[in-house]
Amino acid sequence: MPERIDDNMTLGRYFDGSGYVFFCARDTSIPNKKDKKYGMYEHRLLMYAWGYLDSPFFTEDMREIHHLDPPKDLNIESNLDALTPEDHRDVDESRARLITPWDRRSTAGD
Numbered sequence: 001m002p003e004r005i006d007d008n009m010t011l012g013r014y015f016d017g018s019g020y021v022f023f024c025a026r027d028t029s030i031p032n033k034k035d036k037k038y039g040m041y042e043h044r045l046l047m048y049a050w051g052y053l054d055s056p057f058f059t060e061d062m063r064e065i066h067h068l069d070p071p072k073d074l075n076i077e078s079n080l081d082a083l084t085p086e087d088h089r090d091v092d093e094s095r096a097r098l099i100t101p102w103d104r105r106s107t108a109g110d
Contacts, residue, residue, distance in 0.1 A: 002026070013042075019072040043067070043075045052082040064088045 002012035008029035021042035048056040
């Protein structure tokens, strides 16, 4: 259930379809506009807070967070590792999500 932060912002904590914890914030401060939604995975936010990531956003830090042991919502420092997409694929190919711009170039024959 979302929690109201103030008159214009709500924050909800959910499980996504894969079992990871996800936060979703909605900003309703602009009248007659669709809500602005912001989302972030708990494990990325924690790794940023602990100093392992330069940013919680993929646009600024391409590393992915790997859970060393199940379950996927066990977001304690000793169970998480920040890996490049390449390293993440080496550890667990099914978990790696991102294709970096340099990966796209290499697959295109550049």
